[in-house]
Amino acid sequence: MATSQSALLLQKQLNELLKHPVEGFSAGLADNDNIYEWEIIIIGxxxxxxxxxxxxxxxxxxxxxxxxxxxxxxxxxxWHPNVYPDGEVCISILHPPGEDKYGYEDAGERWRPVHTVETILLSVISMLSSPNDESPANIEAAKEWRENYPAFKKHVQRIVRNAIG
Structure with a gap:
């Protein structure tokens, strides 16, 4: 039962994004038979x-x-302080709901069921604009961001060149 409700909600969110695209990203299914896996393009x-x-x-x-x-x-x-080296994004709204066992985040900053694909991706775009180097997922990127910004900038410019559509 819960699976079909989540599938219906995801289908509704997908239809909404297809009807009313949001500037800064595009989203669609990775496989038309799996509503639980989406391909995303985030525009820098x-x-x-x-x-x-x-x-x-x-x-x-x-x-x-x-x-x-x-x-x-x-x-x-x-290359970003809030993206693990394997590519996984680390921002508060993607952390499970409830209290943070480490005390870094307020429960209100964490996941809530009102979030949608749109609010998540807008948060990721915001993260790209202003990294949080206080609790980094990528220690090396955060260290470079803080201690050698010109090197960080060069590193990012290299990945942007490789990510041009």
Whole structure:
């Protein structure tokens, strides 16, 4: 029962995005037979180091969606303090609901069922614009961001060149 409800909700969100595209990203199914796996293209936000890049990502939804968050993973190379070296995005709204056992995040910053594909992707675009280096997923990228910004900028420019549509 929950699976069919989550599938219906995801289909509704997909239809809405297809009817009313949102600037900054495009989303669609990776496979027409699997509503739980989406292909995403995130366009590097204007006036950021990522401007001009078209970054491929995969969003995988759990059967418990919207009670639990999806996972978002860049397939394109990504160099960012809030993206693990394997491409997985680490932002508060993608963390399971409830209290943070480490005390870094307020429960209100974490996943809530009101979030949609659109709000998640807008948060990721915002993350690209302003990294949070306080609790980095990629320690090396965060260290470079803080200690050697020119090198960080060069690194990002290289991945953007490779991610041009």
């Amino acid at each position: 936000p204007p006036d950021t180091l990522y401007e001009g890049g078209f970054f491929r990502a995969k969003m995988t939804f759990p059967k418990e969606y919207p009670l639990m968050p999806p996972k978002l993973k860049f397939i394109s190379d990504m």
